[in-house]
Amino acid sequence: MFRTEMMDINMGPQHPSTHGVLRLKLVLDGETVNDTDVLIGYLHRGVEKLCETKNYHMIEPYTDRLDYVAAMYENLGYVETVEKLMGITVPERAEYIRVLTAELQRIASHLVWLGTHALDIGAMTVFFYCFREREIILDLFEAFCGARLTYNAYRIGGLPWDIPPGWIDRVRHFVKIFPGRQKEYETLLTKNRIWLGRTKGVGILKSEDAIDFGVTGPCLRASGVDYDIRRAHPYSVYDRFLFDIPTGENCDTYDRYLVRMEEMRQSLRILQQALDHLPAGGVMAKVPKRIKPPVGEVYHTVEGPRGELGFYIVSQGDDKPYRMRFRSPSFVNLQALPHMVKGALVADVVAVIGTLDIVLGDVDR
Amino acid sequence: MSDEIKPSSTPPGGSSPPEQSSATPPAPAPPPAAPTRPAAPPKVDLSAVVQSPVLDALKGKFSQAIQAVSYHAGEVTVLLDKESLLEVCRFLKDEPSLRMNYLSNLCGVDYPDREKRFEVVYHLFSISHRHRINLKIRVADLEPAPSVTQVWRTANWHEREAFDLLGIPFEGHPDLRRILLTDEWQGHPLRKEYPTKGYDRDHLKLR
Numbered sequence: 001m002f003r004t005e006m007m008d009i010n011m012g013p014q015h016p017s018t019h020g021v022l023r024l025k026l027v028l029d030g031e032t033v034n035d036t037d038v039l040i041g042y043l044h045r046g047v048e049k050l051c052e053t054k055n056y057h058m059i060e061p062y063t064d065r066l067d068y069v070a071a072m073y074e075n076l077g078y079v080e081t082v083e084k085l086m087g088i089t090v091p092e093r094a095e096y097i098r099v100l101t102a103e104l105q106r107i108a109s110h111l112v113w114l115g116t117h118a119l120d121i122g123a124m125t126v127f128f129y130c131f132r133e134r135e136i137i138l139d140l141f142e143a144f145c146g147a148r149l150t151y152n153a154y155r156i157g158g159l160p161w162d163i164p165p166g167w168i169d170r171v172r173h174f175v176k177i178f179p180g181r182q183k184e185y186e187t188l189l190t191k192n193r194i195w196l197g198r199t200k201g202v203g204i205l206k207s208e209d210a211i212d213f214g215v216t217g218p219c220l221r222a223s224g225v226d227y228d229i230r231r232a233h234p235y236s237v238y239d240r241f242l243f244d245i246p247t248g249e250n251c252d253t254y255d256r257y258l259v260r261m262e263e264m265r266q267s268l269r270i271l272q273q274a275l276d277h278l279p280a281g282g283v284m285a286k287v288p289k290r291i292k293p294p295v296g297e298v299y300h301t302v303e304g305p306r307g308e309l310g311f312y313i314v315s316q317g318d319d320k321p322y323r324m325r326f327r328s329p330s331f332v333n334l335q336a337l338p339h340m341v342k343g344a345l346v347a348d349v350v351a352v353i354g355t356l357d358i359v360l361g362d363v364d365r
Numbered sequence: 366m367s368d369e370i371k372p373s374s375t376p377p378g379g380s381s382p383p384e385q386s387s388a389t390p391p392a393p394a395p396p397p398a399a400p401t402r403p404a405a406p407p408k409v410d411l412s413a414v415v416q417s418p419v420l421d422a423l424k425g426k427f428s429q430a431i432q433a434v435s436y437h438a439g440e441v442t443v444l445l446d447k448e449s450l451l452e453v454c455r456f457l458k459d460e461p462s463l464r465m466n467y468l469s470n471l472c473g474v475d476y477p478d479r480e481k482r483f484e485v486v487y488h489l490f491s492i493s494h495r496h497r498i499n500l501k502i503r504v505a506d507l508e509p510a511p512s513v514t515q516v517w518r519t520a521n522w523h524e525r526e527a528f529d530l531l532g533i534p535f536e537g538h539p540d541l542r543r544i545l546l547t548d549e550w551q552g553h554p555l556r557k558e559y560p561t562k563g564y565d566r567d568h569l570k571l572r
Binding site: 040041044046048049050052053084085086087211212213214225227232233294296297298299301308310312314322323325327331332335364365 | 411412437438440442466467468469470472474475486488492495497499517518519521522523530543544545546547554555559561
């Protein structure tokens with residue numbers, strides 16, 4: 001006389017913990033997730049199609065709007081790809097400033113992740129602390145390029161401008177104060193019993209599955225794979241800096257938390273070295289006003305805060321790309337979600353979405 | 366690409382960075398930078414042939430399947446027969462000396478003037494050996510491309526996207542349906558003949 005049956009539940013697209021407009025169709029057995037269908041595309045703007053109608057300079061602002069939480073990396077990956085396509089060598093000072101801004105962006109992006117992830121799980125305080133420090137970084141970006149979110153900060157061949165006076169001292173100040181601030185977050189979370197209960201053993205992704213699903217970035221490293229593009233295929237001047245690549249062991253949400261926390265410390269190390277060795281000189285290489293790359297195609301990847309950001313450009317010798325493809329880490333990492341939440345509770349789905357650190361602008365393009 | 370971190374001008378530069386944009390007294394700094402910059406760009410040979418252990422292995426085992434090899438900016442791209450793609454992919458993934466276990470990107474490119482209008486491009490990396498190679502196949506309109514989801518699970522969404530935006534069907538795909546656009550969408554926007562502003566939008570003044 002009693003019977004159970006599967007129940008279909010829609011999560012999103014307006015659910016606050018889906019970080020945007022992600023829709024999940026969960027097949028539930030009680031509170032246990034039996035199957036998940038990920039439905040995306042609510043933010044699809046057809047950027048790849050648009051890029052085919054724009055010249056190379058006009059595309060950079062579009063890249064800002066893909067992953068708007070870490071727009072510096074979208075800029076960086078894009079301009080580096082065009083530079084690789086054309087064989088442009090960028091002045092050293094520009095490379096160092098790019099590294100400085102990019103690593104600051106990694107910290108800012110991880111702070112957004114930490115704040116929102118903790119908020120999803122119920123730890124509200126961390127959010128305010130994280131955004132306090134993120135504000136310092138956004139102020140630095142505003143002083144550098146005038147924008148706080150969509151920067152359009154680099155140019156093909158270098159930078160449009162040098163850093164403003166006093167900027168280096170402000171970055172030094174940030175590098176000095178940030179470790180203490182990071183300790184504050186860790187005091188709140190690392191040994192917090194509720195935090196441990198909500199993250200330990202949740203959303204396990206074994207290393208072979210992670211590689212097979214193409215998962216990259218902190219999620220891959222938390223599964224114990226020592227793979228970071230800054231080390232494996234160094235771009236810009238990353239081969240000159242000393243830094244460690246943190247890896248996890250338990251492949252769960254808690255390890256992904258630890259890996260990202262350690263990555264912020266390593267970013268500070270890179271910042272410190274880049275500040276100490278910042279060369280003098282110009283910031284812009286000699287490039288023609290009209291960018292017309294030769295016929296050919298390149299695929300270039302950079303290590304963004306969410307994982308591997310790939311840019312594939314096919315050039316037919318025109319001033320517009322023939323085909324532009326953005327390989328966004330959020331899109332690929334999200335694919336592993338059904339695998340990670342299978343057999344978990346509904347509440348854990350929220351934790352896993354948070355730990356994957358997706359940005360829907362990047363998923364849907 | 367020198368390995369030295371410190372250029373000769375670091376000591377004067379290190380003391381002045383905060384004000385360097387307004388006051389530029391370190392006159393010795395520009396001269397060392399100036400001669401290297403103009404000299405570098407013209408020397409880059411973008412289509413230089415580069416060595417690739419992956420290509421050597423492919424040439425040894427699948428020489429008849431390779432239609433063409435192209436080089437650009439240090440990347441090797443191999444154009445393959447459609448029929449042998451799956452076999453080549455399995456070999457690349459399972460061969461212990463290659464272990465191309467990570468499919469970074471998969472996408473289609475539309476060349477409407479060609480007899481086989483679509484190219485499907487695979488960007489492969491090896492996480493353990495740090496190798497990389499790009500593979501390509503060509504298919505005509507409505508001609509199915511072999512799905513590599515059995516080799517790399519990550520291909521699933523990439524192939525769905527190529528199907529959605531370009532209309533390339535993938536044979537053997539477990540769940541081939543649209544992914545970014547709605548199910549009832551007409552046409553495939555990334556095809557070259559598809560207008561950027563979309564169909565039935567002629568009243569809109571868009572460029």
